[in-house]
Amino acid sequence: MNYVEVCFSPADYPLYRENFELVVVIDVLRATSAICTALENGVDRIKPVASVTEAQQWQAEGFIGAAERNGEIVEGFDLGNSPLAYIERADELKGKTVVLTTTNGTKAIDIASEKNRVVIGSLNNLNAICNWLVEQDENILILGSGWKDKFNLEDTICAGAIADQLIESGRFKADEDSTVAAKFIYRSARDNMFAFLRASSHRRRLRRLNLNEDVKYCLTPNNLSTIPILEDGFLVRLEETGSKNSVEKESALRSENEA
């Protein structure tokens, strides 16, 4: 039987990384929710980068720039990590490539990119990603993005939800206390996540920025079916036939678009 384990934050990643070649990155508020939403709503590819400088460089080369720090859009960009913005501007963004940098999420993706496969999880695509993960015959590490390397509640709840489904399938087991705790916190929170997260530090941070609509959206399970996967430095839609085929299809599609 394979293992599914939860790592709370990028700072803990070196303690957990061994024996995993498939990593699920979570940043519920809001980077991975935004990535899933953008790809489901027509964005072609997302280039996740760790720094604002890198985002500026790719923006200068023609990509749509998106940058967030501390909950706010960075000066010089007109997109950040609000999933609702990717829905509102879907027509304009359709078929485009977006370069994205965020406080926590893109850093976690960067750290995990050393592994064979990196996929993107959120509450929005919860069942879709669980259904796919359960078919993968290998150990799975779920990496929360945390807040500036610290543990956070919303990523832990989402990680616990994924671990719970995989363990319940009977095909995975968990050995780490972090996984037991995440699963337990999820089970207690699932019936009323919005109330449960009242005390969350990051939700309080976003409330100050009037982002309650975004928070409600990010805490809505299963309104999306897209599974983003990292291929050659770009996040693209994973097709159900598997990641390799997906890449071929993506490039075929891109050639068509460019033609």
Next chain:
Amino acid sequence: MNYVEVCFSPADYPLYRENFELVVVIDVLRATSAICTALENGVDRIKPVASVTEAQQWQAEGFIGAAERNGEIVEGFDLGNSPLAYIERADELKGKTVVLTTTNGTKAIDIASEKNRVVIGSLNNLNAICNWLVEQDENILILGSGWKDKFNLEDTICAGAIADQLIESGRFKADEDSTVAAKFIYRSARDNMFAFLRASSHRRRLRRLNLNEDVKYCLTPNNLSTIPILEDGFLVRLEETGSKNSVEKESALRSENEA
């Protein structure tokens, strides 16, 4: 109002250490439970050291040596971190100084020793330490020892129990998600900790070593009233009149003993 926050493990300590000069170190299974038990049962002082080599050096100078790695007593020592051993051998250890090194707990004490005051918490002395902490007018950091730098359940439950009592007193508040999570896990676990910890990785580790009696003891709340405090590199009993007086009393007592 002052803050009380929970840090899950020594690896996370650099992220949380700022703004605290009073740290409570927790290693429920079993270092801090053993330290509280030893001092309550007559051991005079405990010298916590990070390495086995240091423990050997102090042992050579006449201290009673105690060393544990991976749940077992280290070769060349006849004491480890079993609290029950300190009760069974109370007559022999009375008035003595013990040098102690353990896998996780003494490492956490070592890291926290940069701060003004370091006290030792366990479930055994839960109410005693909470009653004392609630009177301290300063920010309090509760540091779990974890398992080899990873999060563990039993330290988090104990840390959550302390945070819960301090917040309920109305004199402390919490801002970190780790504190919210620890408090929540404690509240769910408190009525049946032994069952709750069935899934804990460290308890499984100890079960393999036939240490169930030790585990039951360590999960027994409030059977001790001693609060160990670090003074000049030694853990001694904190007297109720405060740590400064305690040191004077301790040295007075020691002079008497030596006379």
